[in-house]
Amino acid sequence: QQQVKQSPQSLIVQKGGISIINCAYENTAFDYFPWYQQFPGKGPALLIAIRPDVSEKKEGRFTISFNKSAKQFSLHIMDSQPGDSATYFCAAIYGGATNKLIFGTGTLLAVQP
Amino acid sequence: DTGVSQNPRHKITKRGQNVTFRCDPISEHNRLYWYRQTLGQGPEFLTYFQNEAQLEKSRLLSDRFSAERPKGSFSTLEIQRTEQGDSAMYLCASSRLAGLDTGELFFGEGSRLTVL
Numbered sequence: 001q002q003q004v005k006q007s008p009q010s011l012i013v014q015k016g017g018i019s020i021i022n023c024a025y026e027n028t029a030f031d032y033f034p035w036y037q038q039f040p041g042k043g044p045a046l047l048i049a050i051r052p053d054v055s056e057k058k059e060g061r062f063t064i065s066f067n068k069s070a071k072q073f074s075l076h077i078m079d080s081q082p083g084d085s086a087t088y089f090c091a092a093i094y095g096g097a098t099n100k101l102i103f104g105t106g107t108l109l110a111v112q113p
Numbered sequence: 114d115t116g117v118s119q120n121p122r123h124k125i126t127k128r129g130q131n132v133t134f135r136c137d138p139i140s141e142h143n144r145l146y147w148y149r150q151t152l153g154q155g156p157e158f159l160t161y162f163q164n165e166a167q168l169e170k171s172r173l174l175s176d177r178f179s180a181e182r183p184k185g186s187f188s189t190l191e192i193q194r195t196e197q198g199d200s201a202m203y204l205c206a207s208s209r210l211a212g213l214d215t216g217e218l219f220f221g222e223g224s225r226l227t228v229l
Contacts, residue, residue: 043117044204100158101158103155106154
């Protein structure tokens, strides 16, 4: 039972382009939606996060767009750089303070120079 | 380095053997989590501790798996009678109680298990 669905599985973008990764969830008990970035051989690291009462959050070149009614959210990477090449995971947290993350399946991003 | 430390980084074992992984969290973090990640998938929650208490276990954690955090500091994850399906990356993460609703778990680099 996959509670957070992520697409695409892989993505190739030219340097300077916009990378877009989409996620959808089913459980309305989720109340916090972080994105994690993972480089090969490393553990995932928090990139940016959003609450469902906010429609958009921007941090530098990274923006999360959130559509509560559609139960969808997406990560936009503006001016993508080769150093952004990594696997990106969307995630969701259940209501309450457990910090138990439910991850999507991941998107392997390759930014070509 | 004061990040989450995991050992060993890679373990190759034969089916049926027991293996143990160790995780040293960031020192002031009360919460400690174990996740499993297989190739091409996101990490899957296995269990978590608050201090020395194990508060939740996933259905993924069969009876062959046991996790401990005896003094509320480091944790061990033991897999008994390993099976080929146990081959995966085992990730440990920690967080502060104060940061429970920020989604920020600090992950180690993982322990990769290969069962032959």
